[in-house]
Amino acid sequence: MSKSSVPAWAGGLAGLVSGGVALGVARLVAGVVGPSSFPVVAVGDTAIDAAPAPLKDFAIRTFGENDKAVLVGGVLVVLAVVAAVIGVSARRRPSLGIAGFAVFGVLGALAVLTRPGTGAVDLLPTVLGTLAGAWTLRWLLGRATTLVPAWAPERAPQPAAVHGGAADDRHEVPADEPERPAVMRPGGAVAEFDRRRLLTGVAGGVVVAGAATVLGQQLGGRQAVDAARADVALPRPTTPARPLPAGVDFKIPGLSPFVTPNRDFYRVDTAIVVPQVNPNEWTLRIHGLVDRPIELTYADLLGRPLTEADVTLTCVSNEVGGPYVGNARWLGVRMADVLREAGLRSDADMLLSTSVDGFTCGTPVDVVMDGRDALFAIAMNGEPLPVDHGFPVRQVVPGLYGYVSATKWVVDIKVTRFDADVAYWTPRGWAEKGPIKTQSRIDVPGSGDKVKAGRTTIAGVAWAQHTGIDAVEVRVDGGQWRVAKLAEVPGPDTWRQWSIDWDATPGEHTIQVRATDAAGRTQTEQPAPPAPDGATGYHTITVRVS
Ligand SMILES: Nc1nc2c(c(=O)[nH]1)N[C@H]1C(S)=C(S)[C@@H](COP(=O)(O)O)O[C@H]1N2
Numbered sequence: 001m002s003k004s005s006v007p008a009w010a011g012g013l014a015g016l017v018s019g020g021v022a023l024g025v026a027r028l029v030a031g032v033v034g035p036s037s038f039p040v041v042a043v044g045d046t047a048i049d050a051a052p053a054p055l056k057d058f059a060i061r062t063f064g065e066n067d068k069a070v071l072v073g074g075v076l077v078v079l080a081v082v083a084a085v086i087g088v089s090a091r092r093r094p095s096l097g098i099a100g101f102a103v104f105g106v107l108g109a110l111a112v113l114t115r116p117g118t119g120a121v122d123l124l125p126t127v128l129g130t131l132a133g134a135w136t137l138r139w140l141l142g143r144a145t146t147l148v149p150a151w152a153p154e155r156a157p158q159p160a161a162v163h164g165g166a167a168d169d170r171h172e173v174p175a176d177e178p179e180r181p182a183v184m185r186p187g188g189a190v191a192e193f194d195r196r197r198l199l200t201g202v203a204g205g206v207v208v209a210g211a212a213t214v215l216g217q218q219l220g221g222r223q224a225v226d227a228a229r230a231d232v233a234l235p236r237p238t239t240p241a242r243p244l245p246a247g248v249d250f251k252i253p254g255l256s257p258f259v260t261p262n263r264d265f266y267r268v269d270t271a272i273v274v275p276q277v278n279p280n281e282w283t284l285r286i287h288g289l290v291d292r293p294i295e296l297t298y299a300d301l302l303g304r305p306l307t308e309a310d311v312t313l314t315c316v317s318n319e320v321g322g323p324y325v326g327n328a329r330w331l332g333v334r335m336a337d338v339l340r341e342a343g344l345r346s347d348a349d350m351l352l353s354t355s356v357d358g359f360t361c362g363t364p365v366d367v368v369m370d371g372r373d374a375l376f377a378i379a380m381n382g383e384p385l386p387v388d389h390g391f392p393v394r395q396v397v398p399g400l401y402g403y404v405s406a407t408k409w410v411v412d413i414k415v416t417r418f419d420a421d422v423a424y425w426t427p428r429g430w431a432e433k434g435p436i437k438t439q440s441r442i443d444v445p446g447s448g449d450k451v452k453a454g455r456t457t458i459a460g461v462a463w464a465q466h467t468g469i470d471a472v473e474v475r476v477d478g479g480q481w482r483v484a485k486l487a488e489v490p491g492p493d494t495w496r497q498w499s500i501d502w503d504a505t506p507g508e509h510t511i512q513v514r515a516t517d518a519a520g521r522t523q524t525e526q527p528a529p530p531a532p533d534g535a536t537g538y539h540t541i542t543v544r545v546s
């Protein structure tokens, strides 16, 4: 028999809230067990790792630093829709509600188990969340109906059915349909929709879901790590950076400042939830092709000779003219010193560094050992590394794109060989080795800007890390290249500001820039996309002069 006495909207609402309770409980438990055990994150992480390279590039291009938020938002929207559908179906067949949650539990559990370094305890958030969700749905749907005596005439006008009856009746009856006779049950009672009890239950579910989520976030250690970070007393560098030359920054409005403030520094990584690593529990293991494997604590690192260096980081995903480049003053331990101490073997040619979240970089040994300021960095622009940028320790290697060198939250270095190990991005279509290509960018005017006729400043930055920039040239409307004025630099590892005056004449104009590095190589005009080993071509902008 049985139409459900519970209207579809009420089932959907119950499903939605039950889904919220499931996620809240999972979040709470994950707060204790660890962030990668939260199934939504595990599913997102799995999606990121499984996504084909072009899709990932598209996401980085389109959503920029919000790509992870967009992904998590997408996962949540899908979950919300499915939870609502589960709620609607469970009105007539509670077993469908259980089955629906079970399917999600299994998918979530599979995603969690495929994450690096997860084990059986990491299933707890998924299992407990799923149970809590299924239980909540049953409870809410139970509250949504009350049995009333069928003979009580004033209580009988609702479209009535037996809660939990078989779904053999496809006719939906609108909840507000006028008087119709109640369906009689053997016990003489009739199940009737009870809006008030459902809504109070829903309110309770919302409170539980919200409280569990907030509590889970706090337990998740963000605060503990923020506190530990605030407690770090940075030692003085043993080898300070060369003082910045006076003419390092033209201070032209709109031009990237020579030092990128930490809050403005680009961020690129695969982490949906930024790893929260407590420095007091952090260790760095160095093993593989070494005579004496070592394990360093954070205190060990701070106690070693510290080098300070100005280094510009660049992401291989940066399009010509793109924003994924930034310059900072880093403080850290020279990687070469640690490797020598470990007894680096001569047949090693790759350092496979692993982040606490499983991400890996493969860095050429010869680059790290050639004397440049390749660092296990602990500080950025005078403060302990921001959590987003790898706290407590990350690698910085001048001259290499971040994806092969700049491992954040680094915990393990396997000294190995390129023919024996493969790093994260290599099977995803990116080159095994990633030396940074010489590039230049126009910061002012901005592309599409309206410019007043007359003398105008064109300015930007150029970089060729560890080689240095020797010249920057600018041309307008494909005319003669003119040599730009270069700012000072402390060394070859940072970007270099440039500027040039231009007598702007009315009309639309195209401005292009190209740089020549200290090895005499001028950028190629040939456009190439970021994959597999870095974009090429001249940054070109158009302005309207009037
Ligand atoms: N753990 C971890 N480290 C990582 C990455 C990552 O995905 N995970 N991405 C790398 C890439 S591709 C770049 S360009 C730099 C970016 O560093 P930033 O976010 O501090 O600017 O980090 C590198 N280190």
Ligand SMILES: [Mo]
Residues within 6 Å of the ligand: 268, 314, 315, 316, 317, 401, 402, 403
């Ligand atoms: Mo990158």
